[in-house]
Amino acid sequence: MIKPRILIADDEDIIIQLIKRVLTDKGYEVETAENGSVAVEKLKTNAFNLLVTDLKMPGLTGTDVLKQIKITNPYIEVILVTGYPTIEAAVEALKIGAFDFICKPFDINELVSTVERCLRKQAYAIDYVKATELRTLFEINRSVTSESNLDAYLGRILDSALSITRAKKGSLLMLDDHSRQLTVKAVRGNGDGAASAPAQLEVENTIPGRVIREGKPIVINSRESFDELMQSHPDMAPASLYTPPLASLPLRSQRTTFGVMNICEKESEEGFTEREYTLLAVLAGQGGVAIENFKLYNDLQAKIEMLEETIKKLHATQDQLIQTEKLASVGQLASGIAHEIRNPLGIIMSGLEFLKGTMKNDDPMTGESIEKMKNSILRANNIIIELLKFSRASKLELKAVDLCALIAEAAGLLEHQASLNAVEIQRQFPPLPVLIEADVTMLRQVFFNLFLNGIDAMPKGGRLSVCVTQEQSDGASWAGVNVSDTGTGIAPENLDRIFDPFFTTKEPGKGTGLGLSISHMILERHRGSIEVKSQVGTGTAFLIKLPVYAGQPAQQEEAWQK
């Protein structure tokens, strides 16, 4: 246990010696001063818990000493001793902060008990201050992990720092990694009247900037040393912002300095005590941790978002693969069974033709029946033909073409049919050609299919829009084609299935259910994609993306079917 330190000031040596002996016997560490000036000097350079001083001394009186030391050390307790007691003097002493007042001659036991009482009170007071500080630190510490609003948290750190040090002004600046500027995150006491703080500070030639650069705190405890600093660094701006004493501490983690906390202008003229400085350092450290946490949290959040995006893309790719697999298996099946089915179809067809020729009478019913049967054979055959398009192992015949011209051509083929259905075809093409590498026949079929579907979806007429754009994404140039109709729309439960082979909502015989799956496959083989959006009653939009031809020879397309 540290012994309480007591300074005794009296111009009578005998009294000094007496008190010193008694208090030393009681276990205190005692020093002496023969007058007021010596006492003030000793109090400035050494820490004492208690001053026992004579009221009347030559030079500085006990009251003078009391006034002076309370400015620089508000925690010290003072007991006044006097041989000429007056009520007024006693009241005055208590007013300016003395603990008690003892009259000479005094009973030594009275002195000891007063000293003990005084020190006990002081211990309580210090305990109270410590407890308050600890609670402040604890609260700050506790909320560092839960606080998601960094600015609010930094504000609380600043408030705590101001209340612990009883300072009037403070600010908390954060360093922007890119611009190397200090941004004010929180400011206190610089409001009305005082020079308002700028929102940003340069790192060069400012006190906080120097703290950032050096990663070390700057503490200026007196007006003199502040002026000295300003004179030696006249470009160190802005001096008007700070009123000494000033403590400027880095907010840092183990490796990086994130910002600066400035605290200045205390309620009294005293500088920062060792203890206050330690507390400020703890708070600044806490601020550094908070900023680092916040940055780590943000990084993590960004990574999570990236990961989610990747997973989404992965799912999309997986869906595409499944779709491709479906199409491929249908294709393989098709080429396998086409031969087996088309041969019997050939026999039935030629058999029917034979029968038609052998009919003796010209019964119109018979002729009609044979035509119906022939039509059914052709219908079955059409499905086989569509299926066979999947299994074509031939390579794409790629050449650079203007996508707009190709689309215009496909639309032109359907112009007549569109007008019969009261459908207006609207084209929106960019002024310059959009070059892509394509197998013209196959890609034309894709747009033909899409336009035909669009027209079919508008039995009461409507508008079929086709809009071509060229856009940049992921460092590549893409051609986008938006084909939309104002038709019946696709029911949500069907939307996932429209690219499936044989899925159709058209009545039997009107569609093979292969148009969109073939389009999907063809676009995929062109390294493109197709997406659909639809709302029942409003219409359907297909968005096609195709890589723009950059003038380089196309990558040799892998054999689509093994």
Add this chain to the structure above:
Amino acid sequence: MAEVKKILLIDDEKDFCFFVKQILERSGRFQVSIAHTGETGLTLAQQNKPDLIILDVMMPNMSGPDVADALLRNELLKSVPILFLTALVTEEEIGSRLMREIGGRNFIAKPVEAHKLISCIDNTMRCGDVNCGAVAR
């Protein structure tokens, strides 16, 4: 009255051959002999040179293209026009891939209607070995 043309039909589908023979002969313009394998077809062609051969592409053992090769190497038969018949390719492919791979001749896909078959036969005989581009649809 036009001369009756001799047609050799080589196809392993017997029922198909039967009906096609009836249809063609009934027109009065053709006389049709039938072979169910490539080998028999070659023998028949050797014995009685036809004016046109209708040749199935996919057959067991000797395929259509094999028969065509053998015909081309035969001094007597190399000038006989061939109409390929197939159940496998689509009509669009008839126009591109098979033509390139097997040679510039005419093709027709099963099932085929009588009038298309006859117009294809006429085209093939008129143009001979030259690809006249008149692919039946």
